[in-house]
Amino acid sequence: MSAKPKLAVWKFASCDGCQLSLLDCEDELLALADQVEIAYFLEATSGVVRGPYDLSLVEGSITTAEDAERIQRVRRSSKRLVTIGACATAGGIQALRNFADVREFLQTVYASPEYVSTLDTSTPISAHVPVDFELNGCPISKAQLVEVIQAFLTGRRPNVPAYSVCMECKRRGNVCVMVAHGTPCLGPVTHAGCGAICPSYNRGCYGCFGPMETPNTVSLNRQLRVLGMDGTGLRRVFHTFHVGKEEFEEAPRR
Amino acid sequence: MSRKSKTIKTDFLARVEGEGAMLVKIKDGALEDVQLKIYEPPRFFEAFLRGRGFTEAPDITARICGICPVAYQMSAVRAMEQACGVEVDGQLRALRRLLYCGEWIESHALHVFMLHLPDFLGYESAIEMAKDHRDLVQRALDLKRVGNEVMTVVGGREIHPVNVRVGGFYRSPRRSELQPLVEKLERARETALEAVRLTAGLDFPEYDYDYELVSLSASGEYPVDRGRLVSNRGLDIDVTEYPEHFVEEHVPWSNALHSQLRERGAYLVGPLARFVLNYELLSEGARAAAVEAGIGPDVRNPFRSIVVRSVEMVFAAEESLRLIAAYEQPDRPALEVVPRAGVGHGATEAPRGVLYHRYEIDAEGTILDATIVPPTSQNQKAIEDDLRGVVARYLDLPEPALALRCEQTIRNYDPCISCATHFLTLEVERS
Numbered sequence: 001m002s003a004k005p006k007l008a009v010w011k012f013a014s015c016d017g018c019q020l021s022l023l024d025c026e027d028e029l030l031a032l033a034d035q036v037e038i039a040y041f042l043e044a045t046s047g048v049v050r051g052p053y054d055l056s057l058v059e060g061s062i063t064t065a066e067d068a069e070r071i072q073r074v075r076r077s078s079k080r081l082v083t084i085g086a087c088a089t090a091g092g093i094q095a096l097r098n099f100a101d102v103r104e105f106l107q108t109v110y111a112s113p114e115y116v117s118t119l120d121t122s123t124p125i126s127a128h129v130p131v132d133f134e135l136n137g138c139p140i141s142k143a144q145l146v147e148v149i150q151a152f153l154t155g156r157r158p159n160v161p162a163y164s165v166c167m168e169c170k171r172r173g174n175v176c177v178m179v180a181h182g183t184p185c186l187g188p189v190t191h192a193g194c195g196a197i198c199p200s201y202n203r204g205c206y207g208c209f210g211p212m213e214t215p216n217t218v219s220l221n222r223q224l225r226v227l228g229m230d231g232t233g234l235r236r237v238f239h240t241f242h243v244g245k246e247e248f249e250e251a252p253r254r
Numbered sequence: 255m256s257r258k259s260k261t262i263k264t265d266f267l268a269r270v271e272g273e274g275a276m277l278v279k280i281k282d283g284a285l286e287d288v289q290l291k292i293y294e295p296p297r298f299f300e301a302f303l304r305g306r307g308f309t310e311a312p313d314i315t316a317r318i319c320g321i322c323p324v325a326y327q328m329s330a331v332r333a334m335e336q337a338c339g340v341e342v343d344g345q346l347r348a349l350r351r352l353l354y355c356g357e358w359i360e361s362h363a364l365h366v367f368m369l370h371l372p373d374f375l376g377y378e379s380a381i382e383m384a385k386d387h388r389d390l391v392q393r394a395l396d397l398k399r400v401g402n403e404v405m406t407v408v409g410g411r412e413i414h415p416v417n418v419r420v421g422g423f424y425r426s427p428r429r430s431e432l433q434p435l436v437e438k439l440e441r442a443r444e445t446a447l448e449a450v451r452l453t454a455g456l457d458f459p460e461y462d463y464d465y466e467l468v469s470l471s472a473s474g475e476y477p478v479d480r481g482r483l484v485s486n487r488g489l490d491i492d493v494t495e496y497p498e499h500f501v502e503e504h505v506p507w508s509n510a511l512h513s514q515l516r517e518r519g520a521y522l523v524g525p526l527a528r529f530v531l532n533y534e535l536l537s538e539g540a541r542a543a544a545v546e547a548g549i550g551p552d553v554r555n556p557f558r559s560i561v562v563r564s565v566e567m568v569f570a571a572e573e574s575l576r577l578i579a580a581y582e583q584p585d586r587p588a589l590e591v592v593p594r595a596g597v598g599h600g601a602t603e604a605p606r607g608v609l610y611h612r613y614e615i616d617a618e619g620t621i622l623d624a625t626i627v628p629p630t631s632q633n634q635k636a637i638e639d640d641l642r643g644v645v646a647r648y649l650d651l652p653e654p655a656l657a658l659r660c661e662q663t664i665r666n667y668d669p670c671i672s673c674a675t676h677f678l679t680l681e682v683e684r685s
Contacts, residue, residue, distance in 0.1 A: 011273060013295045016670075017320020017413045023368065024402060024412060026395040030388065033381045044368060045379030046268035046661075063295045093317050094297040105301035118296060139320060139413040197410045201417045202587070203424040206313065208414070236307055241317065 005054035005153060008040035010074050012060025012067050013094055013122060017139040018085035019043050019059050025142050032146075035153065051077030055152050061087040061094060061122045061244075068119070068128060075129035080152050083125045084145065086138035090210055091244025093138075095122040098244065124244060133158060136191045138208040138241040144193055161192050164212045165205050169196035177204055184227050186237065189215035189251075207240065211247035218254050259283070262657050269369040269379070269665060276660055278645055285649070288641040290634055290664065292508040300624045308334050308593055308619040309420050315611070315626065316414045321364070321670055324357040324405065325604030327418040328479055329611040329626075334420045336494075337598025337615055338591045345584040346422040347479070349408055352432075352577045353415065354478050354602070355570040356404030359442060360412065361605035362525075362563045362570070363401060365668040366449060367394035370560050373662045374456045390452075393445050397567070400435075400442040404574060407431055422588030432578045439571050439578075446567035447543055453561045454547035459659065461644055462554040465636060466518060467527035470603055476535040476569060477528060479602050484531060485521065493601045496610055502627065513632040520635035523607025524667065525562045526553065537576070540569035556640055556666040563668075593619030604629050606668050630669045637667055 009019050023029065023044060039049035056078035062068050075081055083089045091098070097105055102120045125131055135148055135158075144160055151158035161167070165187035169176070177183040177199045185204035187196065191212045198205045217238075224234060234252035242248045262278045273294040279286040299318055306314065311330040316323035328350060335342060342350070367390075368380040377383040384391035402412040407427055409415025417423050468489065470481030483499075484490045491499055502511040515521050529536075529544075533551040536544065544550065544565045549558060595617045601610045607629030614623040644663045648656055 013297055015317050015320040015323075017317075017323070020320050020364075020413060023364065024398075026399040026402070029395060030381075030384055030392060033384065038379070038381055041379075042266055042268045044269065045381065046372075047378030047382065063297070067295065092297075093302070093314065096302040097298055100302065102298075105298040106296075108298070108301040108304070122297075138317065139411075194411070198416050198424075201410050201423075201425045203416060203419075206416075236310060240314070 004035065004037040006039035006049060006051070007036040007149070008051070008053040008056045008078065009043070010040070010056060010058045010060075011042070012058065012071070012088065012125075013063040014060030014085065014087040014092065016043060016059070018088075018137075019057070021084070021140050021142050021145055022057070025146060028146055032149065036149075053078050054080065055149065056081045058083050058088050058125050059085055061091045061124060062128055063094060063119050063122045064117060065119060071125060071128050080132045081125075081129070082133045082135060082148055082152065083131055084135045085140050086136065086208070086210060086241040087122075088125045089134045089136055090242045091122045091124050093241045093243070095244035096239065097122055122244065135160070136209045137193050141193045141195070162213050163192050164188055164215075165190045165192050165194065165196050165209070168192050168194070169199050172196050172200060174199045177202065178223065178227070182227055184224050184229055184233075184237070186220070189217050189220050189247075206237065207242060207248065210242035211245050215247050217247065217251040221251065221254055260653070262653060262660065264657060264661060267661060267664060269372070274669070276641070276664060278641065278660060280645070280649070283649065285642060285645050288638050288645065290508065290637050290641070292634075300626055303613075303621050303624040306621050308337070308613070308615045308621060311611075311613065311621065311624075312418050312420065313414070318626070318628070319670055320413050321361055322357060322604045322606065322609075323414045324354055324409065324418075325602060325609045327415065328354060328602040329600040329609045331418065331420050332480065332600030332602060333598040333611040333613050334600075334615070335591060335598070336600065337596045337613060338420075338594055340421065340589055340591050342422055342589060345582055346426070346588070348577050348581060349423060349426060350418075351479050352574055353405060353408040353418070355574045355577070356401045356408065356412075358478075358570040358605050359401030359567055359574075360398055360405065361401070361668075362567045363394060363398035365605075366453065366560055366563050366567070367391065367398075369668070370665055371453070373658070373665060374560070393448070397442050397445040397449075400438045400571075403438060404435055407435060419588055421591040422586070424587060426584050426587040428583055429581060432581055436575065436578060439574050443539065443568060443571035443575070446564060446571055447539070449564035449567060450543040450547050450561060453564050454549070456560070458555055458557045459644070459648070460555075461557065461640075461647060463556065463640060463643055464554065465522040465527075466515065466520070467530050468515075468521045468523050468608060468632075469528040469531045470601060470608060471531060474535070476532050476537070476573070477603050478573075481601075483601065483608070486531060487518070489515070493599045493610070496599060496601065497612065497625075500627070502631065508634065511631050512634050513627055514635060520639055521632065522636045523629050523632045524559070525566055525605075525607075526556065526559050527607065528603060529553070529562045529565065536565070537569050537572035539572050540565050543568050556663070559666050593617065606630060606670055607632065628670065630667070633667050633669065637664055637669065640666070
């Protein structure tokens, strides 16, 4: 019998990128495997150890009736459940369907829509079961993933800051792309975690870590309009990977 | 034994990217039906791309696949640039090829060592394999990391890079940023060469298939980011002619559309096809490694794709080194691309094979229509053909061994199910 805590990784509707982040921890992966038993992780192993699991990482959103039932079983077999990434935490870019006619979507992509069973919505895991922690990002940050796993293994809260990308950008010593170059940037309203990559590449933040706590989108929109963004521009920039989050869904109308 | 009827099923295929299942039905000792079931839920990218801006396609389509986002970005920008009458060349194109080589190294290292090699060595996973071969797995992870580092320097991050745009990049890296990659890529090449020797010595099931092999072909270079579409049976077309030659079909057991060559049927894309059709164009070290490993352009055993992927890792490391040595930072990070009403086609070589995008845009650059054909959709029919061939040959194997052989057959293709659904679990029914 192994006394190591059991880690499980589950996938719902998603691109696989966030679970790949775990395999991308090339420096930590084998050390982590010494610490925990990787009990369920289909992308990496055909070995399946029965639950209950001490920590479940859940990737992806709920888009089918089967998955709505499966997440209930995952929750029941998990002591702690952490969502990883924009799909599991906010519904992902596929939540654009929540604001469209899914029949029409089906007909656009599939010649025989009757073969496909799908729900009208793409919803985050928290809409279905209690979640112990949500990790943002499209994709998540590897460093934050390692921090979250370590925190849950030692029974403490993860140290994941709730401030905006601007803080990371300042610390990185970037020139503000919005002030200096007039480049529209969602940094002021976006959850930190990426390390302000886009401004470091002369690009405005496009919000892939989702809304920070209480974002001031009214004030940001005023500036984005000054920089020439119209209604369509605002809608496009907010309605991407976190369209399922109220703060970003409503933002273009504020 | 062989007179028995039974069903072999695997409900959740492991060590593939995405969700799929496999069903093999055997009746009175004969193979009745094979289905590769893709139940990964659809996400409707082609539908919600309508109404979006042409500049949004690379970032949105990257989210189809976390394993090969660069492939999506590259096919998207190529299609949009063609629609707008712009050709990105010179050092900007070289940077794109370098970014793509990073993805080939990362994706191939993941598949060769973590997803496929455990099948040959009898482990459930690379992590189990590490208990006996820790040094090998750590070196494999180091190789994989070099691919990720190339993507991080050029693209900003390894999953869903941020630096790619229609017309080029947001910022071009300085020579001094690329220089530290040289020593790492030289080590990566050595590990890739070891991988070729290791995989060449594996035991391979006896199985050859006469595929129609399809890949890009570009004069004077191994195909990565552009080229004509060619096959070993005379196909030779411009990417714009793709819709006239390929058709997609919707089958009830799969959420991924099946792609076929019109009036010819199944075909194969991916490393095996690229290698066979472009063997002479491999970098010197990669070709020498293939010769040493005893594989040449006559290879048709899909299980040997693990050797071909390893050869391609040598190529990608050598090509990266060549591109970095010749790199000079371009004056501008991107060409200006002004939208115009029209249609654009883009095809590039994702690690798993040809990835085709087609967009129709209006004069303001709003996307009116989008079609995306990922490599796994194109390979589904060939995978099912292989399953039929492999099951017919190994019908007398005991059930668990046959199921494993079937799963291994599917993993030969490094199928990416998230991509294909817009994939998989094994069921074998014997009745």
